[in-house]
Amino acid sequence: MDLLLLPFLYATEDYEREHLLSELILVHAAPFVRRTLRQRLGFYVDSRGANPHNPEAEDLYHDVIAKVVERLNGLRADQDKHPINSLRQYVTGIAANACADYLRAKSPQRARLKYRIRDVLDRHPDFAVWRTDAGETVCGFSVWRAESIRRGAAHRLNLLEENTEQFKAAKFPRMDLASVPLTRVVAGVFDWLGGSVEIETLVRLLSDLLEVKDHAAESLDDKEDVTSLAASEAVLQCDTYDDTREVMRLMWDEICRLPETQRLTICLSFEDASGDDLFSLMLDARIVTLQQISEQLDLPLSRLVSLWKRAPMDNASVADELNATRQQVYKWRFLALKALRERLIAVGVRR
Amino acid sequence: MPITISEHISVARMEKFCARASDDAELIAIAEHLAVCEDCQRLCHEVFARRRDFDPIVFSIAPETILRHEHLSYEQLVSYAEHRFERDERDLIEMHLEMCGRCREDVADFLSFRERIEPELAVSYAPVGRTAWRDRVSAWWGRSLPLGKPAYAALTAVLLVGVVTATLLIYITQPSRVSDRQARQSSPVPQHNASSTTHADELSIPTPPIITNNTGTPANSEPRSSGQTNSARITTKKSLGAITVASTERSRQSDERSRAADEELLAQNIERPDVLSQIASESGVLRGKEVGENSFELLTPARAVIAMDRPTFSWRPLPGAANYRVQVADSRNREVANSGELSSSSTAWTPLKPLERGEVYTWVVTATVGGDEVISPAPTAAEMRFKVLSAEGRRELDSLQRSTNSHLARGIFYAQEGMIVEAEREFRAHINLSPRSSPARKLLRTVQSWR
Numbered sequence: 001m002d003l004l005l006l007p008f009l010y011a012t013e014d015y016e017r018e019h020l021l022s023e024l025i026l027v028h029a030a031p032f033v034r035r036t037l038r039q040r041l042g043f044y045v046d047s048r049g050a051n052p053h054n055p056e057a058e059d060l061y062h063d064v065i066a067k068v069v070e071r072l073n074g075l076r077a078d079q080d081k082h083p084i085n086s087l088r089q090y091v092t093g094i095a096a097n098a099c100a101d102y103l104r105a106k107s108p109q110r111a112r113l114k115y116r117i118r119d120v121l122d123r124h125p126d127f128a129v130w131r132t133d134a135g136e137t138v139c140g141f142s143v144w145r146a147e148s149i150r151r152g153a154a155h156r157l158n159l160l161e162e163n164t165e166q167f168k169a170a171k172f173p174r175m176d177l178a179s180v181p182l183t184r185v186v187a188g189v190f191d192w193l194g195g196s197v198e199i200e201t202l203v204r205l206l207s208d209l210l211e212v213k214d215h216a217a218e219s220l221d222d223k224e225d226v227t228s229l230a231a232s233e234a235v236l237q238c239d240t241y242d243d244t245r246e247v248m249r250l251m252w253d254e255i256c257r258l259p260e261t262q263r264l265t266i267c268l269s270f271e272d273a274s275g276d277d278l279f280s281l282m283l284d285a286r287i288v289t290l291q292q293i294s295e296q297l298d299l300p301l302s303r304l305v306s307l308w309k310r311a312p313m314d315n316a317s318v319a320d321e322l323n324a325t326r327q328q329v330y331k332w333r334f335l336a337l338k339a340l341r342e343r344l345i346a347v348g349v350r351r
Numbered sequence: 352m353p354i355t356i357s358e359h360i361s362v363a364r365m366e367k368f369c370a371r372a373s374d375d376a377e378l379i380a381i382a383e384h385l386a387v388c389e390d391c392q393r394l395c396h397e398v399f400a401r402r403r404d405f406d407p408i409v410f411s412i413a414p415e416t417i418l419r420h421e422h423l424s425y426e427q428l429v430s431y432a433e434h435r436f437e438r439d440e441r442d443l444i445e446m447h448l449e450m451c452g453r454c455r456e457d458v459a460d461f462l463s464f465r466e467r468i469e470p471e472l473a474v475s476y477a478p479v480g481r482t483a484w485r486d487r488v489s490a491w492w493g494r495s496l497p498l499g500k501p502a503y504a505a506l507t508a509v510l511l512v513g514v515v516t517a518t519l520l521i522y523i524t525q526p527s528r529v530s531d532r533q534a535r536q537s538s539p540v541p542q543h544n545a546s547s548t549t550h551a552d553e554l555s556i557p558t559p560p561i562i563t564n565n566t567g568t569p570a571n572s573e574p575r576s577s578g579q580t581n582s583a584r585i586t587t588k589k590s591l592g593a594i595t596v597a598s599t600e601r602s603r604q605s606d607e608r609s610r611a612a613d614e615e616l617l618a619q620n621i622e623r624p625d626v627l628s629q630i631a632s633e634s635g636v637l638r639g640k641e642v643g644e645n646s647f648e649l650l651t652p653a654r655a656v657i658a659m660d661r662p663t664f665s666w667r668p669l670p671g672a673a674n675y676r677v678q679v680a681d682s683r684n685r686e687v688a689n690s691g692e693l694s695s696s697s698t699a700w701t702p703l704k705p706l707e708r709g710e711v712y713t714w715v716v717t718a719t720v721g722g723d724e725v726i727s728p729a730p731t732a733a734e735m736r737f738k739v740l741s742a743e744g745r746r747e748l749d750s751l752q753r754s755t756n757s758h759l760a761r762g763i764f765y766a767q768e769g770m771i772v773e774a775e776r777e778f779r780a781h782i783n784l785s786p787r788s789s790p791a792r793k794l795l796r797t798v799q800s801w802r
Binding site for chain 2: 088116125127182333340
């Protein structure tokens with residue numbers, strides 16, 4: 001059994017047990033859950049598990065934490081049968097499985113169908129997407145928007161969902177829908193419904209009608225160079241710890257020389273291959289202290305601490321923080337990385 | 352109230368600090384203490400090291416690592432397809448695509464779909480009988496050429512004449528006007544001049560837009576399919592209203608005849624471009640062993656001239672295929688693009704680097720089934736060739752698309768460049784708007800005969 005768990009397992013008072021469980025989760029479990037979600041899915045949540053730009057990331061994070069809590073609570077009765085030898089590895093495993101389940105449900109073929117549908121709705125002059133007075137985003141024939149045609153009747157929708165064959169027989173008799181242009185199928189569905197429909201509902205209907213199926217889900221990591229990072233030209237693997245520190249010091253000096261927007265962007269969004277943020281890496285390697293970072297970035301320590309708790313951030317969160325657009329953040333990251341790499345090459349850093 | 356730390360940080364507190372699990376005040380206090388305490392800095396380092404199991408620090412600034420989760424959104428797919436990225440952003444996207452197979456497939460699928468669906472965007476699906484009243488009016492008036500609807504044009508003229516005449520008669524027969532007319536009868540009658548607007552009342556009346564329009568678009572342009580009305584001014588004189596209208600009608604008809612003549616001339620001057628012979632079907636040299644019934648079809652680009660220099664190659668899936676590989680060769684049989692191994696679910700691929708414009712290429716797809724290779728096209732089948740529109744042609748096309756909405760003009764350009772599918776699409780769109788346009792029908796038949 002992992003020694004970290006022993007105080008919790010042997011606590012006798014409820015208050016003490018709750019406090020120790022909270023410590024285990026906050027200090028030893030949650031950081032690894034966050035890291036795994038970042039590594040596997042590119043999902044970013046802060047130390048509270050929040051990301052206003054990605055509700056799916058929040059849901060997944062809290063699901064994993066809930067599973068860990070449930071498992072730890074069950075461990076007290078079950079510790080002899082199923083001991084946890086390493087809490088960190090155990091938590092990482094739960095998070096990795098949750099990521100795999102998420103990918104399996106994600107359905108890339110359906111995502112591509114949705115892109116096609118949106119393209120058709122955006123480009124065909126007879127189709128349109130609009131927001132209703134109730135704030136819903138719906139789609140349908142363009143003339144329906146002009147005439148404020150209400151939503152398609154629920155019974156027509158139910159009929160289509162429950163019996164696609166009836167629809168096919170009525171609208172596309174003896175035809176293979178897969179060979180019918182998507183524009184025509186979309187028009188057929190709109191005609192059948194007689195009113196506007198939410199885009200997600202349309203995607204779901206067309207997925208069923210066109211029998212969109214996925215092969216076994218590929219992990220997003222499968223084709224990525226996660227294992228070949230060592231071969232990447234800008235991976236700095238130095239022979240000694242001192243060499244690593246020297247390069248990181250050089251890197252930090254260069255970061256401080258960047259224009260403010262690029263500097264902040266790279267600081268807030270940077271994560272290394274194991275998912276650590278830049279500030280933690282610099283603290284770990286004893287390059288700078290938080291106080292020094294605060295001075296060199298010209299940020300009050302209180303603000304720096306607040307940012308550190310949320311780092312690394314995704315582009316949308318960085319954009320919010322810097323009051324910029326995502327495109328601008330994208331560009332600043334690129335320019336900052338380019339400058340840093342050029343500087344490393346210029347000083348002859350060994351690969 | 353800020354916390355002040357006067358003694359060393361405990362291991363438990365340091366662990367919470369490194370995990371960022373403390374509240375802000377505690378983190379600030381510990382940060383301030385660490386700035387001045389070397390012992391606690393060492394403890395901080397130890398806690399971090401323990402958290403990474405004492406593995407070495409690996410520091411990477413490779414964009415490929417940092418960008419590995421920057422998957423393309425729908426909006427980025429559209430920008431990519433329409434070449435709307437700035438250079439820096441495009442570079443980032445390309446970097447991500449080099450390492451993300453799923454996004455590559457998303458891009459390939461999207462580009463291929465957009466190319467296939469293009470002709471369908473001109474097909475109307477507006478529901479019958481439920482068109483907005485504005486659209487109905489616009490559609491009726493908006494049949495672009497009077498040659499298509501001479502009956503409507505004539506009826507319009509007759510109605511206008513009737514309305515104007517009735518108005519004049521009512522006006523003239525008013526008792527207070529009689530003395531005025533008697534006074535005018537002793538004066539010289541103004542000479543009729545169809546173009547004169549002196550003392551004219553101008554009426555703005557919606558007319559079939561072939562007359563002129565207020566937007567200044569070229570005379571051979573068609574209006575948009577809905578929502579756009581064109582108005583022309585028909586000047587009338589109170590005493591000569593009917594004559595003026597009739598004169599205007601005569602000048603409008605002469606414009607129509609002139610346009611029809613231009614179209615006839617254009618239709619006669621279209622010749623089959625040589626490029627179609629360059630990319631025509633020919634059986635090529637045998638590329639490998641004979642294959643049996645196990646084969647699959649290549650879809651696009653197929654014996655065509657294409658505008659994009661990064662086309663999406665698409666094919667039908669071969670059941671049981673473990674993977675695919677696309678290879679593209681130039682006219683000297685040198686390989687210019689290779690997809691590498693693509694997954695079994697792939698049915699499209701777009702090269703990252705553009706092909707040289709103005710060149711003719713051939714392409715094949717090799718599928719691996721049960722350890723055997725199946726090549727398409729089969730060795731005994733015709734080669735799959737295509738040509739990328741030259742740089743000059745591309746510039747002309749871009750200029751044409753910016754300057755006119757005329758389906759006829761675009762169709763003629765496409766026909767001259769050997770882009771048969773696009774030419775047919777444009778001519779059909781023109782015929783949809785002007786069903787009786789014989790030049791367009793003639794052009795369509797001509798282009799279809801080139802297949």
